[in-house]
Amino acid sequence: MVRHAKDTINRLLSAAGITVNGHQPWDIRVHDDAFYGAVLSKGSLGLGESYMYQQWDCERLDDFFTRILLADADNHIKKNFRFKADILLARLLNYQTPSRAYRNGSAHYDTGNDLFEVMLDKRMTYTCAFWENANTLDAAQENKLDLSCRKLQLRPGMHVLDIGCGWGSFAKFAAEEYGVKVTGITISKEQAELARERCKGLPVDIRLTDYRMVHESFDAIVSLGMFEHVGYKNYDSYMRMAHRCLKDDGLFLLHTIGGNTAHTFTDRWLNKYIFPNAMIPTIRLIGQFIEGLFVMEHWQNFSVDYDRTLLAWYDNIWQNWDQLKATYDQTFFRMWKYYLLSCAGSFRARKSQLWQIVLSKNGVPGGYRFKEA
Template sequence: MAWPEALVRARFAAAGVPIDGEHPWAIQVRDARFFRELLARGSLGLGEAYVAGVWEAERLDETIRRLLAANLDRIAMPMDALRRAALATAALWRNRQGRRGARAAASFHYDAGNALFRAMLGPSMVYSCGYWRAADNLDDAQAAKLDLICRKLDLAPGQRLLDIGCGWGSLAAHAARRYGVEVLGVTLSREQQTFAARRTADLPVTIRLQDYRDVRGRFDRIVSVGMFEHVGPRNYRAFFDTAAQLLADDGLLLLHTIGRYDTTAQTDAWIDRHVFPGGKLPSAAQIAAAIERRFVFEDWHNFGPDYDRTLTAWWENLRRAWEPQGFAARCGEAQLRRWRYYLLACAGFFRARHGQLWQVVLCKHSRRARYRRVV
């Protein structure tokens, strides 16, 4: 056995992920390229090799959970170390989430086609973690999450709500219809903007194709769901400065974001290249530093384990729809494997507790009303 293969087998076995083993989370290697790809390109090579059919795992989510629980992602394979160092250095000098980069990143993923997202997300068209506390299916979990947000924001008729990164308009529609508020939603995805505008045409909702940094006006409430992951550390303070300028003195801001349990220099290489270019998960320390002297923490709620269940439900929806809805013919096997790897690897990420899901409620120092905590 050559040393690259022996090294990979030993490290994976120590993480509880045997190669060519009998457990459902074991990796079944179909091509010896697997070992070279992993040593040369780390997580990027691991993901690309999976999409290419070089390896398989029956319980891919559990495979990734075990690798992360053993912190194998922190151990750079020999030839991957220089690439990681170069990316970390580049992140210090380049703002990948500037206006041009943000538009390109949004188009890359969110303009993949509304039909595909409808098949995956279901009728709610909500692309963020559901709230499963009292739910036993995805639609109910998403409805519960939308209402949880509205209650945390203490919405009331006549208020103006700014939805930064409004997606397909699910929250805007819910808030306007159930709570009588006027909503401005902004997104950088043309597909989302078209869909959301049509969906909310009969409601006091405006959906714009606009960067949050270009919004003007005054709002009683601000919400951002699943968008802060695209802001980038170089722009965290600018994001909260913008929000502070737009929020009324007695208003509330709710930030719903994935977060890491630690601070890292860059995102996973495979996710960065193939799913969310320029994406970066914040740590709690980064959020706290960015809001200092800008906002006051009213509440910080973590329900990260719910994302494991949400991602698994999305994958089951997509898997069931792939053949009947014609995606197999239009997109091919490699695309299905790419979506499977993305969704189930992320499920493993949350199951390992490396990923969190935070809802943070903030207010200005000028707010005098007492906040009523909602769970």
């Protein structure tokens, strides 16, 4: 059995241009042969867990994953019964009900503000940066925030709803730079507390609440990196909430990771350790649920920018690990490294996308335009 697992995994890795104990930075070094059985029996979950527990290493995990994904290696491993059962349950059950949404959000976003303060830019923007004409993470994130404001055509005095406001980076930027009032909502207690502190003195209201509980009317709506947690069983209620809360002449900016093919269940390792019950939308699914509610005015893909953003986040963690290791152990560090660099590989391989979509309720008279930088 061990020999079979070893031969099978070596063959799959070889097809991706990866050699066990080879000399290229994307090659892996296997420290424990249990690695082979874990990957063969549990697929991506086994691959991630075996890395966390130091059964293998790789100099450049991002390059390793780029090659694995381009070779479609994961789909050549037979899915076990447990994985099939998880997919079935995801289709039958709503894993993003209001009560579950709080648990899902807390599992990741309440990990620790100290970790995110070190990892992110100075504004604590936990979404893809926009690197055009930017050389630092701080500048690239300000680019993205400003681009988002321009796409929404913000003007002083407007009231904006920020769905999934995080630590208040967009709310603070928009209030300071564009003179708008912002209502931000999050289901993370840690995020809400720090966002209120960071936005103190500004016309920003941060609420610890689920998007389904919002009923006011807004001049514009923005959602940066939250739609991935909604789940397709709730896409209809999410879009209807946005439609209900957006004024007739307003704009809605949806910023989300996207996938090339639809799946009701995310990667098993990411689901267990990083983003419980998340789901990546596709063009077809988004189109299905905006139909009859919104006009699609503008759709931009800058997924390659997420590769660079994730590498910058990892570099911040690596450079500051000495101050974090008193709180987070080595297994956590390997888990977080695996998370950031495997996702970077996915964007580099173009298996994951990053979309900004501008929607209106009735179509912008004369056509939609936004001010270029």
